[in-house]
Amino acid sequence: MTGIIDVAARAGVSATTVSRALRGLPGVSDTRRRMIRDIAAEMGYVASPSAAGLPTGRTGAVGVVSPPVASGWYFTAIAEGVQEVISGAGYDVLRYGLTHIETERRHAVDTQLLRKRVDGLVVLSLPLTPDEVNALVTMQRPVIAVGPVMPGISTVRIDDVEVGRTAVRHLVNLGHRRIGFAGGDPGHSLGFPVAPDRQQGYEEVLREAGIEPDPKLVAPAKFIAEAGVQAYAEFKRRGPLPTAIFAVSDEVAMGVVHAARADGVRMPEDLSVVGVDDHDLAWVFGLTTVAQPVREQGRIAADSLLERMRTFGTATYPGVEVTTMPTELIIRSSTAPPRAAAHR
Structure with missing residues (x-):
């Protein structure tokens, strides 16, 4: 050998x-x-x-910590971007997927374990408490996050409030007034700010258009397609259906589209749907979406982490930085102006 x-x-x-x-x-x-x-x-x-x-004193490995919900496309795509850069630099990538039990007890990151196993750490959309952030900073390993901004940790992110504004502004400009929001999970123990921020943008644009947000037009939905199916059923139960729905992610939007079509709803004649992400399959559904550069966020975070690993402990070590990536509205066939007879 x-x-x-x-x-x-x-x-x-x-x-x-x-x-x-x-x-x-x-x-x-x-x-x-x-x-x-x-x-x-x-x-x-x-x-x-x-x-x-x-x-x-180095391990030749980088850790990627992700929350319990990290089985979806978004997390996989970000991890692919991280892996591409980190592996290309000759490092191993160690994935740490937290369990619901760990996060409910707030043992989010075992810094003692990680310090022995990794030279740097990427945290994927895992909002941490101030004590947890402090533990990471004192771990003496470079750390960068992708997702929610946490004071003291460099972050690559998008403006989720602006994402909500962009999606709903498109629907309002098409003439929609009865617009639903599918997103958020009040029972989630981690308190992700992504859905609330996107809902904030949704409500801001409605009020700008002279429309008071209606709680009956907001349905909870986790970031999975099945939640979109459930959200559509909830909108239908409350009735009448909105003429448009802003879904918190493309996967939720796909679930809404599937359920609506199975229910005989014409799209976009009777119902317009907008998602977020530009999922690899969004085009299959003809889904209008607010696209974010998901894999590129992973690559940029990994590049930044490698630079911090190279300069750690030196005068050239970068300070805390927040990099906000651009988003873009991509219009496909799932949205159109509402018809006069849209309410059945």
Whole structure:
């Protein structure tokens, strides 16, 4: 089996230099780093994270912490963006999916465990308490978040209030006045701000148009397609149906579209639907959506984390930064002006 000493002998450098080159650590020129990586690849050498950590205090791994609801497309897409950059830099990616029990007890992040296993940490849409943020800061490992802004931690995010404004402004401009909102989960123990922020944008635009928000037109929905089916059923039970629905995510919107079509509702003649994300399958549903660069958020967060790992403990280490990514309304066939006979 090829070892680090073999690579070092072939390259004519020390084993320490090989380790630093393959781990992306400073102190190795770009030319030499490329040469060492080429030789390692040719010889079939794969660095051991645990072994590499012994002389340097580094593990060669980055942790990605996600909440219990992280099985959906959004989290998968962000993780793909993170993985692409982190793996490309020669690090392993360790996923930590929290359970409902852990989050209900607020043991959100085991910093003692993570400090031993990772050189940096990406937190995916996991709102933390001030004590938890402080624990991460004192862990002596670079941390970056994707999603809700938390004081003291650099974050890559979108403006969710503006997302709500964009979606509902489109519907209002089409002439809709009876607009429903499907989103939010009052019983969720983590208190995600995403749905409330998007609902805030929804209500702001309605009031700007002289429409007082109606609580009967707001239905709870987690970020899954099944919740969209349930939200449609709730709107129908309350009756009459709105002429348009703003769904908190594309997956919820897909559930609404599926349930409405199964119920014989014509779309968009009788019901317009807008989602958020630009899910990989949004085009299949002809779904109008407020697109966000999900995978790119993961890539940018990973790039920022790598820079912080390279400069940690030095004068050039970046301060706390919040990067707000742009969003874009993509209009497809799921929205249209309301018809005079839309209320059946």
